[in-house]
Amino acid sequence: MTNVIEAEQRSFMTGNEVVAWAALAAGAEFMYGYPITPQNEIMHYWTRLAPKFKRGFLQTEDELSAGFATLGGVMAGRKSFCATAGPGNVLMQEPISMAEMMRIPAVWFIQQRGGPSTATVIYSQQETRLTCLGGNGEGNRLVYSTASHQEVFDYAIKAFNNAWNYRFPTFVLGDGYQAKMREAVTLYDPAQRGIELHGTSRMLGRSSKQLDGQQVRHYRNTFNIEEELYETLMQHIADWDHMAEEVVEWAWEGDEEPDLLLVAHGVVSRAVYAAYEHLKSAGYNVAYFRPITLRPFPVAALQRAAGRCRQLLVAESAYGQLLSLVRDSLYGKTCAPIEGLLRPGLGITEELVVEWAQRLLARVG
Amino acid sequence: MNKKHWRIVVAGEGGQGVQLIGEILAESAFRAGKEAIYIPNFGVEQRGGVSIAMVQIAEQALGAPKFEKADILVPLSERAVERTLAYIKRDTFYIYEASAIAPPQLLDATVGIQAWETVAPEAFSLAVGSKPQAPSRPPADMGLMPDRTIGIPAAEIARAELKPRVFNIIILGAILAASGVLSLAMVQEGMLAKLGDKLRRDPELKQLNLRALDRGWAYVTEAVRRETNR
Numbered sequence: 001m002t003n004v005i006e007a008e009q010r011s012f013m014t015g016n017e018v019v020a021w022a023a024l025a026a027g028a029e030f031m032y033g034y035p036i037t038p039q040n041e042i043m044h045y046w047t048r049l050a051p052k053f054k055r056g057f058l059q060t061e062d063e064l065s066a067g068f069a070t071l072g073g074v075m076a077g078r079k080s081f082c083a084t085a086g087p088g089n090v091l092m093q094e095p096i097s098m099a100e101m102m103r104i105p106a107v108w109f110i111q112q113r114g115g116p117s118t119a120t121v122i123y124s125q126q127e128t129r130l131t132c133l134g135g136n137g138e139g140n141r142l143v144y145s146t147a148s149h150q151e152v153f154d155y156a157i158k159a160f161n162n163a164w165n166y167r168f169p170t171f172v173l174g175d176g177y178q179a180k181m182r183e184a185v186t187l188y189d190p191a192q193r194g195i196e197l198h199g200t201s202r203m204l205g206r207s208s209k210q211l212d213g214q215q216v217r218h219y220r221n222t223f224n225i226e227e228e229l230y231e232t233l234m235q236h237i238a239d240w241d242h243m244a245e246e247v248v249e250w251a252w253e254g255d256e257e258p259d260l261l262l263v264a265h266g267v268v269s270r271a272v273y274a275a276y277e278h279l280k281s282a283g284y285n286v287a288y289f290r291p292i293t294l295r296p297f298p299v300a301a302l303q304r305a306a307g308r309c310r311q312l313l314v315a316e317s318a319y320g321q322l323l324s325l326v327r328d329s330l331y332g333k334t335c336a337p338i339e340g341l342l343r344p345g346l347g348i349t350e351e352l353v354v355e356w357a358q359r360l361l362a363r364v365g
Numbered sequence: 366m367n368k369k370h371w372r373i374v375v376a377g378e379g380g381q382g383v384q385l386i387g388e389i390l391a392e393s394a395f396r397a398g399k400e401a402i403y404i405p406n407f408g409v410e411q412r413g414g415v416s417i418a419m420v421q422i423a424e425q426a427l428g429a430p431k432f433e434k435a436d437i438l439v440p441l442s443e444r445a446v447e448r449t450l451a452y453i454k455r456d457t458f459y460i461y462e463a464s465a466i467a468p469p470q471l472l473d474a475t476v477g478i479q480a481w482e483t484v485a486p487e488a489f490s491l492a493v494g495s496k497p498q499a500p501s502r503p504p505a506d507m508g509l510m511p512d513r514t515i516g517i518p519a520a521e522i523a524r525a526e527l528k529p530r531v532f533n534i535i536i537l538g539a540i541l542a543a544s545g546v547l548s549l550a551m552v553q554e555g556m557l558a559k560l561g562d563k564l565r566r567d568p569e570l571k572q573l574n575l576r577a578l579d580r581g582w583a584y585v586t587e588a589v590r591r592e593t594n595r
Contacts, residue, residue, distance in 0.1 A: 012395040122406075177430050181404040182388070184395055267430070274428030347431040 004053055005189045015178040018149045018185050019109050020045035022156030023081055025190060027197045028107070030056040030080040032069040036088040037121035038176040039111040043083065063088040067095030070106045074099075075219075077202030079160060083109040085176075087117060089127050089134070096169050097135030102219045103236070104203070105163035108171045109156070111179040114345035123176035124345040125266055125317040129324075131173050132295045138233070140240045142170040142247060143295040145266040149185035152178060155292075157190050157197075164198040166243040173294065175317075177267050177347065244296035252305050254280065254287030259364050260357055261287045261309040261336075263302075265294060265322055268348050272315050275353035284361055291325075299329040306334050310364050313357060315341040315348055370423040371546050372432045375536075376449050377441030378468040379416050382533030385559075386439070387418025389537060393547055393555025394422040404430045415444050422546060437544050439536065442468055446501045453507050458544040460536070460585075461501040463516030466524070512592065515543045517584050523577070531577035538581025542589070549582055 004024045013021075019042045023031065031050070033043045047057050056078075060066040066082055073080030084092055089110055099106050112127040114120030133139040142162055144155040155172050163170035190197055202210070203219060223229040251269075254261075254276065264272035269290040276288040289305045291298050306312060312330075316322040323340045330338070341348065341356050373390065377383040384405050391403035402421045421427050435452040439460045446461070453459070500516060503509055519535040527535070534556070541549055556574060557564060564571035 012392055012401070177404060181402055181430050182391055183402045183427070184400065270427075271429035271431075348429065349431050349433050350428050351433040 003189060005187050008186055008188045008192070010184060010186050012182055012184050013149070014041060014180055014182050015149055015152055015174060016041035016111070016180070017045050018152045018187075019083065019156060019172070019174075020049055021187050022153045023107075023109075023160075024049060024053055024055065025153070025187065026157045026160040027079055028055065028081050028160060029078045030058070030073045032058050032060060032066045032073060032080065032082050034060055034063045034066040034084070034088065036063075036085050036113075038113055038123075038179040039083045039085045039088075039109065041179070042109060042111075063091035064094060067092040068098070070108075071095055071099055071102075071104045074104050074106045075203040076205060077200050079107075079164070079200050081107040081109065081160075083111070085111045086113040086115055086119065086127070089130055093130070093134040096141070097137055098221055099169035100135055100137050100140045100236070101221050103167040104169065104219075105167045106169050107156075107159050107163050108169065110171055110173050112173070112175040120345060121176070122345075123317065123347060125175060125268065126319075126321065126344055127173070128265070128294060128316070128318055128321040131171055132325075138237060138240075139295055140168050140236050141295050142166065142168050142243070143173055143293060144171065144249075145173045145292060145294050146178065147265075147267050147269050147290075149178070149183050153185055153187060157195060161195075161198045162243075162247055164200060166239070166247070168240060168243065171295075173266065175267055240296075247293060248296045248298050248301075249292035250298035250301045251290040251292060252288070252301060255285050256287070257285075257308040257310075258287035259285045259310045260361055261289055261306055261312045262353065262357065263289045263291075263312060263314045263322070263326055264316060264348075265291050268315055268317055271348045271350045272353050274350040275357060278350065278354055279357055279361075284357075286357070286361075291322075294325070297325050297329060302326065302329045303333045306330055306336065309334070309336050311336045311360055312338045313341060313353075313360055314338060315343075315353055315356075317343050317346055317348060319344040369425065370427075371421065371436050371544075372434065373420040373422070373437040373439075373540075373546070374435040374449055374452050375418045375420070375439040375441070375540075376415055376445035377462075378445070379414050381416070381441050381468050382530075383416045383441065384418050386533050386537050386540070387420045389552065389556050389559050390420045390422070390540070390547065392559045393552045394420075396555050396558060397547065397551040399424060400427050402427050402430050415442070415448055417449075437540060437546060439540060440501050441536065442501055443499060446503070450504070450507070453503070453509065455508055456510055456513060458540075459503045459509055459514045460540055460543050461503065461514075461516045462519055462536070463500040463502075464518040464520040464522075465500065466520040468520075512589075513543075515539070515585055515588060517581065517588075519581065522580060522584065526580065527577050528573060531573055534574050534577035535581035535584075538578040538583075539585045540581075542582045542585035549578070553578060 070082040114124045115126040159170045279286045314323045319342045391401040394401035434454045437458045440446040441462045517539045523532040
């Protein structure tokens with residue numbers, strides 16, 4: 001495979017462009033897609049770049065088939081991915097559920113837009129719950145929530161590697177801001193950073209010679225008996241739990257017994273981190289926590305961060321989707337009140353977080 | 366020049382080249398080794414065809430792409446003035462278009478059009494009005510510092526001396542001279558990089574853009590000098 005990035009390169013580009021470069025650098029071989037704003041430019045850039053590096057692209061007739069075609073690509077042994085947003089993400093939950101059931105390591109890039117339905121083409125964090133738990137199963141997925149272009153690049157590489165390593169559908173969850181804004185990013189060849197790219201193998205279509213003594217596997221999506229399904233699922237859940245311990249990620253900074261713990265994910269965590277620094281330098285006793293993996297959620301880490309805090313503020317561009325994950329994690333572990341700064345479909349600024357935080361801090365004075 | 370974190374809002378009618386101003390500012394800052402974010406078209410102020418570019422430039426890593434108050438505010442039409450009032454603080458550099466030439470306006474009554482959606486050209490032409498407009502001066506009661514409020518008749522200069530299409534580059538030069546956010550040399554480099562292919566194919570256009578940038582810069586520098594000498 002041609003080397004995509006010869007030397008480390010500092011570039012200034014949109015997040016959608018970063019996704020295309022990251023997928024190339026991660027060794028992705030095929031993208032399947034169907035247009036929807038704000039992820040269209042992922043497809044545009046990929047189709048421009050892919051031929052130069054002998055990679056492929058197929059636009060299907062809708063999101064359902066784009067999702068299923070991605071699974072087909074993976075089953076044929078190709079590192080395949082898909083990108084979508086909003087209603088497209090809703091439609092893709094069926095192929096994503098199949099990927100959970102059949103343990104197909106497909107990778108999705110989600111650029112959240114306003115919801116429900118068509119809503120806005122701009123931005124939100126309203127696909128948090130959908131991306132984590134949207135299927136008709138248990139949410140056996142890996143979901144990274146990125147906050148900057150550099151993270152989009154870094155976690156895209158990680159997403160492909162962990163998908164093929166653990167064989168669960170894997171997501172890089174971005175949003176319209178990250179998709180459309182321009183900022184600096186360092187593009188690099190993973191090998192030069194000592195990151196080994198995970199290999200691929202065919203799930204279907206191997207000749208008896210290629211099988212080389214291995215047993216033929218039957219990838220099942222349908223079960224006749226309750227117990228059969230139960231046993232299969234419990235094995236998947238055990239595998240997922242094992243993966244969870246190895247891949248779970250978060251960021252935590254600040255006092256261990258804060259008057260206020262600020263919690264956010266994705267691009268909102270940038271506003272919240274800036275607010276945290278502002279409050280800290282103003283002499284407040286505060287802390288900052290950000291889940292980087294939303295599935296698995298960093299439950300134990302959040303419990304430690306929140307164990308001795310006096311109150312929490314959860315900020316998100318949705319109406320309680322992160323908040324419910326936080327509450328679930330902390331049930332029975334803290335008596336601290338949990339407030340929500342909830343702005344469905346609307347961006348959150350540093351100034352707004354500071355204002356809310358100061359009001360809450362005045363309360364515990 | 367020593368200010369650490371610049372928050373910039375440029376707003377105007379679709380077709381005035383607002384987004385390009387934002388893109389060139391951000392690209393230039395990046396090339397000068399600074400941190401920069403550019404984000405297009407957000408907020409209620411964009412309703413009905415007003416185009417907004419938000420840029421941040423700093424020496425340190427940047428936080429959220431959205432912000433509440435602007436250090437530099439550049440509204441280029443009457444509607445853009447109204448819709449960006451919330452970004453004003455006392456020490457905002459307010460750079461406005463002082464010509465009486467009205468840009469075509471996408472009318473507010475045109476519903477369902479969003480900046481990123483593909484719109485049929487005929488939908489645009491039906492929605493464009495052409496009423497004359499007053500300069501995009503700041504409202505008197507906003508408490509702005511007078512020496513930070515600078516008007517430039519960029520549309521008139523563009524029409525009389527250059528070409529109407531470089532209106533936005535004249536504004537860009539004016540922004541630099543008024544605020545000192547980046548040096549002229551930094552932005553010359555950023556502009557040439559941003560418009561690279563286009564300008565390489567057309568050396569005349571390259572000269573036109575460089576002259577427009579200089580002209581905007583010179584006009585405001587001279588205006589500021591006259592003001593201080595008075």
